[in-house]
Amino acid sequence: MTRLVVPFLVGALAGALAAVQPINDTDVWWHLATGRETLAQGIVRSDLFSWTVRGAPVSTDQWLGQVVLYLSYAVAGWWGVALLRVVLVGTLIAIVALDASGRVQRPLAVVLATMPALLLTRAVAVDRPELAGFVLFAALLYLLRRGRAGSWRALVACTALVGVWANVHGSFALGAVLTGFVCIEGALRDVARRREYIAVALATLAVTLATPAGIATWTAPGSHFLSPPRDIQEWNVVDVRTPLGVAYAATLALLIASVLAGPRIDPREAVIVIPVAFLSLTAARQAPLLAIAVAPLFAERVAWALAFATRGATAQISRPASTFLAAAAVAIAAMAVAIAPRAPDERAYPRAALDSIPHGDGLFARYEWGGWLIWNAPATPVFVDGRLFQYRGAVLDDYQRIVTAKQGWRDAVTRRGVRALLVVPSDPVAVRARELGWRVIASSESFVLIAAP
Amino acid sequence: MRVSPFALFLGVVFAYLVTLQPINDSDLFWHVETGRLTLAGDLPRVEVFSWTARGEPVFTDQWLGDLVLAVARAAAGWPGILALRALAVFALVALVVDAAMSARPRAPIVAAAAALPAILLSRFAWTDRPELLGLVCFALMIRLLRGGDRELLLTIPLLFVWAQLHGSYALGLGLILASCAARAIEEKPERWRFVPIASFAVLATLLGPSGLDAWTSSGGHFLAPPRFIAEEGAPDARTLPGAFFLITLALVIATASLGRRATLRETLVLVPVALVALTATRHTPLLAIAAVPFFASRWPDPIAGLRDRSPAAPEANLGRTRAFLIALLAFLPIAVLDAHVDESTYPRAALAAVPEGAGVFNQYDWGGWLLYAKPSTPVFIDGRLFPYVPDVLADYRAIVGAHPGWESVVARHGVKAMLVRPSDPIAVRATERGWRVAFRDAIAVVLIR
Incomplete structure (x- = not known):
C-alpha cells in the first residue's frame, strides 16, 4: 500500500486541478455529437454536420473515445463530462508516479519527478478523446518497462492496450511505434525471449488494423505527423516564450543534463526516451509526452541527488503516515468530484x-x-x-x-x-x-x- | 592552434561552393549603408534611414560587422562582399571540422560525420550579414573552451571582438562564465583564478559604443523574438532547418545516453546552448556547432579495424599540404569576379515612379534594399525592426493587411505613396478607395494618393 499511496495522492491532486478548469474546449461539441450519432446509427463514416463537405469520408479513429465521452454526458450531463476529465487526468498522473516509483524508494523523488508531467499535461486536460490517448500512453510505458524487465503478461497487455487505443484516438500510432522499437531492442539484446518480442511487435501492428477503418486508421496520425495544421495553436511548434514552452524547455534541459551528467542510461530506456523526445519537439500538443516518458529517469536522478544531500539517510513513509496520506488523497478526490463544473462555459459563443x-x-x-x-x-x-x-x-x-x-x-x-x-x-x-x-x-x-x- | 589539413580542405571546398549563392539578402543593404556611415566617421546612434522612426535611438551592437561589410564593398564592390562571405564560410567550416579532428585525431570519417550537422544547419546562415561572422566567433569560442588556461584567456579578446561584430556574443559570455564555473568546481587548487577571467569577460562585452546598452539588443531578441519573421520562429520540424535541428538534438540525447559520460564542462556548454537553440530557428546551428567535439569523441569509427596503422606523415608533408590549400584559397577571387546583386525579387523597375522624400509606405522585405537603391526616399520600415517596434510595426501590419481602420493609420502617418506587392491586400483595397496606380508589374505596384 505504501508504494501506491504517493501515486494515488499526486493523482488525486492532479484530478482536483483538472476539476477547477471550465468546460470550454471548442471541439467537445462535435465529439459529443459524433458519439451520439455513433450510438444511434453506428460508426459515422461520412460527414453529417456540414454543408460544404456533406457526405465526404470522415476519420473514424476516435469513435470509441467519442462514445465514452457521450456516455458520460448521457449518464450525468456536463458534470459527467467534467468527471470523466477528472478521472482521466488523475489516472494519468497516478500512472506516471507509479512508473517513476518502480525504481526508487524515496517518495519525494517520485513527487518531484512527476511535477513536469503534472505541469505540462495541464495544457491537454481537455474534454476530448485526446486526453484518453495520453492516459493510454502513460499506461503503455508502464507496461513496456515491465515487459522489457521480464513480464510476459505485461508485454501481451501492451498489444491489447494498443488495440483499444487504436479505436480511442489517433495517437495510438506512437504506442505502436514505441512497442515496435522496444521489441526490436529486446529481440536484439535478449536472445532467449526473441520470439516473444517478435510476436508482440507483429501482433501490436496487426491489432492497429482492428478498427472500423482498417489500414486507413493510419491516415490521420500520418497526416498529423507529416503535415500538422500549423495555423492551429496546439499544432504549432513549441514556443519557449509561453508558459507551456518554458515548462517544456526546462524539462528538455533537465533531460539533456540527466543523460549528460548522470550514469549511462540503459538502452531499454533510451529506445523510449529518444523517439518521444523527437516527437515532442514537433508540436506543442506533443510536448507533455516527454515529461511523461522521462519521469522514471528523473526519479532516479532526483533520488541520487537526495541521497547525496542527506548522506544516504532513508526516507520511507511510516504506516500511520501512509494511512493519513491515503485519507488525504480520498478527500482531495472527493473535493474534485464536488467542484467539477456542471455546465459549460459558453461566454465565447454567440x-x-x-x-x-x-x-x-x-x-x-x-x-x-x-x-x-x-x-x-x-x-x-x-x-x-x-x-x-x-x-x-x-x-x-x-x-x-x-x-x-x-x-x-x-x-x-x-x-x-x-x-x-x-x-x-x-x-x-x-x-x-x-x-x-x-x-x-x-x-x-x-x-x-x-x-x- | 594548428588547424588540420582535412579541415582546411573542407573549408576551401565550401568556400567555393558558397560563392554560387547569389547576393540577395534584404538586410545586407542596410548593413552596408550603416557601415558606410560608420566608415565616414559618423557611427549612427539614432535612426537616419526612415521617416517613421527618424531620430529614435538605434542599436550599435553590430557596428564592426557593418563596417567590415562596408569596407569589403568599398574595396572591391559586390565581389568584395562575396569574397568576405566565402572567407567567413571557409573559417567556419575549417573551425568546425578542426574541432572534430582535434577530438578524434586520425578518424576523418568520424570527424566529417560529427561536423555534418553543423555544416548543414549553419548553411542557412551563410548570408551576407554580421550574423555569419558571429557564427565564426562562436565556432572559435567552442574550440577554445575545450583547451586549457591559455585558450580560456584567449576567449576574452575573442569575446571583445565578437561583441562589436554581432549581438550573439551574449551566448559566448554565458559559455565563458559556465566554463569558468565548471573549471572552478573541478580544479580545487587556485580556483580563484577564474574569478578575474570571468570578470574580464563581462567587462569585454561593455567596451563598445553602447556600453551597458549593448545588452539591450541581445536581451530583446532572446526574450521577445519577432515571431512573424521566419528565422525568428521556433524550430519547425516540417522545415529543413527544423528537421535537421531535431535530428541533431536527438543525436545529442542518443550520444549522451549510449556513450561515455559527459564532463561537467561539456554539460555546461551543451545544455544552455540547446536551450538557446530551441528559442528560434536562427539559433539552431549553435547546438550543432557546440556538439561537434562531443559527437566526434564518442561516435564509433566504422573503419577502425581497417585503418592503416602506418606512422603519421612527416611535418614537412603537412606543411606542404597546408600551403597548397592556402594557395587554393588564394584563387578564390576568380570565383567571385562576376558577383552581383540578384535583384529579381526587388522592384527596380518601379523606382522611377516612387516619389522622393518622406511619405512612402514600402513592403517590409524591400526596406533595406530601398534605402540603398533610392537613398533620397526614406523608408517606412525595414529589416532592422527594433527602431520600429511596437508602434510603427503595428501600423505597418495594419496598412499592408488592409485591416479595419487602415485609412486612419495612413492619414495619421501622412502616407502619400505606397510601394507594395500586387498581391498585398492593401494593393487591392487602396485602388478601390481611389488611389492611383503609378506603376505596376509582376513584382510591384506603386500607388499614389
Whole structure:
C-alpha cells in the first residue's frame, strides 16, 4: 500500500486541478455529437454536420473515445463530462508516479519527478478523446518497462492496450511505434525471449488494423505527423516564450543534463526516451509526452541527488503516515468530484444569435464556433469546424479568403452560396460587409449575423 | 592552434561552393549603408534611414560587422562582399571540422560525420550579414573552451571582438562564465583564478559604443523574438532547418545516453546552448556547432579495424599540404569576379515612379534594399525592426493587411505613396478607395494618393 499511496495522492491532486478548469474546449461539441450519432446509427463514416463537405469520408479513429465521452454526458450531463476529465487526468498522473516509483524508494523523488508531467499535461486536460490517448500512453510505458524487465503478461497487455487505443484516438500510432522499437531492442539484446518480442511487435501492428477503418486508421496520425495544421495553436511548434514552452524547455534541459551528467542510461530506456523526445519537439500538443516518458529517469536522478544531500539517510513513509496520506488523497478526490463544473462555459459563443440563425444550408460561421453550432443548432449545418482535415484544401482556402475579406472573397461567397455570415464584429469580412450595406440580422459586442445578398 | 589539413580542405571546398549563392539578402543593404556611415566617421546612434522612426535611438551592437561589410564593398564592390562571405564560410567550416579532428585525431570519417550537422544547419546562415561572422566567433569560442588556461584567456579578446561584430556574443559570455564555473568546481587548487577571467569577460562585452546598452539588443531578441519573421520562429520540424535541428538534438540525447559520460564542462556548454537553440530557428546551428567535439569523441569509427596503422606523415608533408590549400584559397577571387546583386525579387523597375522624400509606405522585405537603391526616399520600415517596434510595426501590419481602420493609420502617418506587392491586400483595397496606380508589374505596384 505504501508504494501506491504517493501515486494515488499526486493523482488525486492532479484530478482536483483538472476539476477547477471550465468546460470550454471548442471541439467537445462535435465529439459529443459524433458519439451520439455513433450510438444511434453506428460508426459515422461520412460527414453529417456540414454543408460544404456533406457526405465526404470522415476519420473514424476516435469513435470509441467519442462514445465514452457521450456516455458520460448521457449518464450525468456536463458534470459527467467534467468527471470523466477528472478521472482521466488523475489516472494519468497516478500512472506516471507509479512508473517513476518502480525504481526508487524515496517518495519525494517520485513527487518531484512527476511535477513536469503534472505541469505540462495541464495544457491537454481537455474534454476530448485526446486526453484518453495520453492516459493510454502513460499506461503503455508502464507496461513496456515491465515487459522489457521480464513480464510476459505485461508485454501481451501492451498489444491489447494498443488495440483499444487504436479505436480511442489517433495517437495510438506512437504506442505502436514505441512497442515496435522496444521489441526490436529486446529481440536484439535478449536472445532467449526473441520470439516473444517478435510476436508482440507483429501482433501490436496487426491489432492497429482492428478498427472500423482498417489500414486507413493510419491516415490521420500520418497526416498529423507529416503535415500538422500549423495555423492551429496546439499544432504549432513549441514556443519557449509561453508558459507551456518554458515548462517544456526546462524539462528538455533537465533531460539533456540527466543523460549528460548522470550514469549511462540503459538502452531499454533510451529506445523510449529518444523517439518521444523527437516527437515532442514537433508540436506543442506533443510536448507533455516527454515529461511523461522521462519521469522514471528523473526519479532516479532526483533520488541520487537526495541521497547525496542527506548522506544516504532513508526516507520511507511510516504506516500511520501512509494511512493519513491515503485519507488525504480520498478527500482531495472527493473535493474534485464536488467542484467539477456542471455546465459549460459558453461566454465565447454567440448564444444570443441562435434564434436568428437561418435553418438549412448557407451559414458561414467562425471556425471556433463550428463545433458549438453542430451541438446547439443541429438544423443549421456548418461551413467549417474543428474537425479540420475534411475541409483541407478548397473549403479552408475559401474560409480564410472570406473571413479575412481577401481578394475574391465576394466571389467565394457567391460560389459557395453563403446566405448569412456569423462572425466577430471586428473580423475584416464583417467590416467590409457593413461597408457594402449588407443587412445586419442580429448583433452584440461579441458577434454579428449578416445576411448575404 | 594548428588547424588540420582535412579541415582546411573542407573549408576551401565550401568556400567555393558558397560563392554560387547569389547576393540577395534584404538586410545586407542596410548593413552596408550603416557601415558606410560608420566608415565616414559618423557611427549612427539614432535612426537616419526612415521617416517613421527618424531620430529614435538605434542599436550599435553590430557596428564592426557593418563596417567590415562596408569596407569589403568599398574595396572591391559586390565581389568584395562575396569574397568576405566565402572567407567567413571557409573559417567556419575549417573551425568546425578542426574541432572534430582535434577530438578524434586520425578518424576523418568520424570527424566529417560529427561536423555534418553543423555544416548543414549553419548553411542557412551563410548570408551576407554580421550574423555569419558571429557564427565564426562562436565556432572559435567552442574550440577554445575545450583547451586549457591559455585558450580560456584567449576567449576574452575573442569575446571583445565578437561583441562589436554581432549581438550573439551574449551566448559566448554565458559559455565563458559556465566554463569558468565548471573549471572552478573541478580544479580545487587556485580556483580563484577564474574569478578575474570571468570578470574580464563581462567587462569585454561593455567596451563598445553602447556600453551597458549593448545588452539591450541581445536581451530583446532572446526574450521577445519577432515571431512573424521566419528565422525568428521556433524550430519547425516540417522545415529543413527544423528537421535537421531535431535530428541533431536527438543525436545529442542518443550520444549522451549510449556513450561515455559527459564532463561537467561539456554539460555546461551543451545544455544552455540547446536551450538557446530551441528559442528560434536562427539559433539552431549553435547546438550543432557546440556538439561537434562531443559527437566526434564518442561516435564509433566504422573503419577502425581497417585503418592503416602506418606512422603519421612527416611535418614537412603537412606543411606542404597546408600551403597548397592556402594557395587554393588564394584563387578564390576568380570565383567571385562576376558577383552581383540578384535583384529579381526587388522592384527596380518601379523606382522611377516612387516619389522622393518622406511619405512612402514600402513592403517590409524591400526596406533595406530601398534605402540603398533610392537613398533620397526614406523608408517606412525595414529589416532592422527594433527602431520600429511596437508602434510603427503595428501600423505597418495594419496598412499592408488592409485591416479595419487602415485609412486612419495612413492619414495619421501622412502616407502619400505606397510601394507594395500586387498581391498585398492593401494593393487591392487602396485602388478601390481611389488611389492611383503609378506603376505596376509582376513584382510591384506603386500607388499614389
